[in-house]
């Protein structure tokens with residue numbers, strides 16, 4: 001794929017960049033450029049270019065604004081100690097986007113083109129990839145949307161793929177602390193045959209009211225149950241879950257309606273290598289409650305690209321509450337450190353997960 005580059009004439013100066021990278025937060029600052037590729041049924045994917053970062057001009061009838069035909073990805077570029085820049089399993093993000101696009105009736109962007117697009121933007125904006133100290137990284141957001149201006153209901157005939165990037169600080173400032181969870185029994189995030197397994201904005205839109213409820217209950221995040229029976233653990237709004245049992249084995253919920261995280265999949269392999277038996281199976285909310293009460297469940301954690309691995313603390317629901325399971329969080333931290341060490345190049349990349357960009 002040919003990608004042309006129109007360089008920004010208003011790139012952020014070094015002093016300002018240093019200020020931003022010292023304290024980037026999350027999703028607040030964007031790099032100097034963005035990547036864009038257009039699609040039409042006749043021309044296929046075409047006109048790939050990197051251009052100065054800036055606002056889009058959209059017709060008010062642009063289909064995505066009305067019918068939410070949209071998918072996205074979330075990944076990171078990590079700077080290693082020697083200055084090189086790497087991404088983590090980018091082909092997995094690319095392949096997942098193909099699956100999400102299929103569900104949203106969007107065209108597939110080939111895996112190598114996706115990876116090339118991400119690499120190209122990160123290369124152009126490489127000075128925005130922070131130093132590894134304090135677990136900083138460059139968060140990368142590829143996304144695709146129905147850009148045709150048309151109010152009829154059908155898959156769009158003009159689609160735009162974009163990549164933007166934003167420096168990210170450590171998810172946990174001042175140390176890792178458990179997230180408290182609100183169990184919503186009113187809302188679900190996905191139903192049978194729905195979009196639960198696709199990474200699409202609509203799933204996030206539907207999770208916001210439950211997240212609002214969580215916040216008003218003093219909790220950090222919301223946990224969803226399955227839409228059919230309302231008893232199996234699914235996931236958080238944007239993170240998958242793991243339960244560590246007192247004998248060291250680990251369970252992660254199995255479901256057709258969760259978004260299967262690349263972090264989740266990587267932990268299945270990594271934890272196995274670390275000597276833990278890993279099971280993907282259904283787990284009920286009662287097993288959670290009883291397991292914490294009896295001590296059978298020793299630790300609980302959630303995982304995703306942004307936070308990597310975060311310990312789960314207390315669980316609250318309408319009319320009840322259970323405390324955190326973790327005694328020490330030992331296994332959680334063992335897995336977290338093992339993963340982060342691979343991502344930052346501090347330990348051997350046993351699985352060939354890292355992809356060099358610069």
Ligand SMILES: *Cc1c(COP(=O)(O)O)cnc(C)c1O
Pocket residue numbers: 074199203235236237238239240259260261262263264303304305306
């Ligand atoms: C992106 C996402 C995750 C985590 O996936 P990773 O690939 O590990 O970042 C989990 N749940 C939902 C709903 C998501 O959108």
